Amino acid sequence: AQSVTQLDSHVSVSEGTPVLLRCNYSSSYSPSLFWYVQHPNKGLQLLLKYTSAATLVKGINGFEAEFKKSETSFHLTKPSAHMSDAAEYFCVVSDRGGSQGNLIFGKGTKLSVKP
Amino acid sequence: DGGITQSPKYLFRKEGQNVTLSCEQNLNHDAMYWYRQDPGQGLRLIYYSQIVNDFQKGDIAEGYSVSREKKESFPLTVTSAQKNPTAFYLCASSIDLPGSPRTQYFGPGTRLLVL
Numbered sequence: 382a383q384s385v386t387q388l389d390s391h392v393s394v395s396e397g398t399p400v401l402l403r404c405n406y407s408s409s410y411s412p413s414l415f416w417y418v419q420h421p422n423k424g425l426q427l428l429l430k431y432t433s434a435a436t437l438v439k440g441i442n443g444f445e446a447e448f449k450k451s452e453t454s455f456h457l458t459k460p461s462a463h464m465s466d467a468a469e470y471f472c473v474v475s476d477r478g479g480s481q482g483n484l485i486f487g488k489g490t491k492l493s494v495k496p
Numbered sequence: 497d498g499g500i501t502q503s504p505k506y507l508f509r510k511e512g513q514n515v516t517l518s519c520e521q522n523l524n525h526d527a528m529y530w531y532r533q534d535p536g537q538g539l540r541l542i543y544y545s546q547i548v549n550d551f552q553k554g555d556i557a558e559g560y561s562v563s564r565e566k567k568e569s570f571p572l573t574v575t576s577a578q579k580n581p582t583a584f585y586l587c588a589s590s591i592d593l594p595g596s597p598r599t600q601y602f603g604p605g606t607r608l609l610v611l
Contacts (some may be wrong), residue, residue, distance in 0.1 A: 390536070413597030424500075424586055424602040425539075432597060471538065475597055483529075483554075484600060486538040 383408045385474045387487035395495045400444075400459040402490045404472030407453065413475035414455045415484070416446055420468045428470075431455060442466070467494045499523065500603035502587050507608045509574065509581060517572045517606045519587030526591055528570035529600060532556060533584040542585075545570055574608060582610050 388403040406412055414431040429440025436448045446457045455472060472487040500521045509515045519528065527546050531539040541554030545564040559578025564570055570589075574581045584607050588600040 415597075415599070417602075422584075422605070422607070424502075424604045425588075427599065427601065430597060430599055432595075483541060483544065484539075486540075488536060488538040 383410075383412065383474050383485050385472050385485055385487040387470075387472050387490050389490050390488065391491045391493070393493040393495065394462045396464055397461050400457070400462045400466065400492065402457040402470050402472075402492065404455045404457065404487060405453055406455060406472070406474045408474060414446075414448065415473040415475070416440065416444070416455075416457050417471045417473060418468050419471065419489075425471065428457070462492075462494045464494050464496065467492055500587060500589055500601060502585075502603040502606050504606060505604070507606055508611050509608060510611050512576045514573055514575050515608070517574070517585055517587075517608070519570045519572065519603060521568055521570075521587075521589045521603075523589055523591070523601065524567070525589035525601075526567070527589060527598075528564065529588040529590070530554075530560070530562065530570070530572045531586045531588065533586060533605075539586065542572065581608055583608060 384407045386405045416428040417425040418428050419425045428444050429438045431438050431448045439445045444459045469489045469491045471489050473484050503518045529544040530542040533539050540556050542560050543562040545551035548567050551564050561573045584605050586605045587603040590598050590600045
């Protein structure tokens with residue numbers, strides 16, 4: 382069965398410093414992986430998705446993630462944090478083992494950015 | 497403007513009352529989904545529909561009902577049988593494209609509160 386673990390429930394960085402949000406997955410199949418961002422009281426916005434075309438995936442707002450099969454990881458990074466990056470981030474794996482491709486969500490990592 | 501709309505933004509339910517949350521999309525997506533979000537728990541799937549006039553239970557369907565009479569609409573009813581309905585409800589839709597994992601796009605959410 383597929384699962385996803387976000388290793389930190391809360392990450393705090395200073396503005397202008399790098400961001401690292403960690404995610405490990407478990408999948409019996411070749412996984413489809415996603416990162417979504419949610420600002421308070423808003424819906425989820427797609428940041429990026431892994432399509433197996435390239436292991437380094439670039440997303441919106443300067444974020445990127447690297448798929449590492451040997452480590453079963455899909456960590457999200459950004460070189461320099463902005464105040465507007467403060468939000469909750471979800472790592473997600475697609476349950477392609479079923480025909481519906483339903484999503485399995487991590488519990489989220491809340492990112493705080495200090496001025 | 498293409499997108500997913502949810503209404504109302506806030507909804508109050510009295511004891512023993514059924515309430516219906518609206519979800520509409522004009523993206524021409526085939527599949528639609530309802531999720532419940534509680535603090536620290538990520539998103540949990542309530543119901544999903546791959547096609548008009550068909551839908552399946554997700555992980556936490558008890559106390560909820562849905563219909564899919566039109567492609568663009570997927571309303572969710574929270575019945576009186578749902579004993580703990582206070583949560584943030586998110587609707588999503590998706591479409592299958594060749595060579596790309598099924599990707600879900602989310603509406604802005606409805607916050608349901610019990611009086």
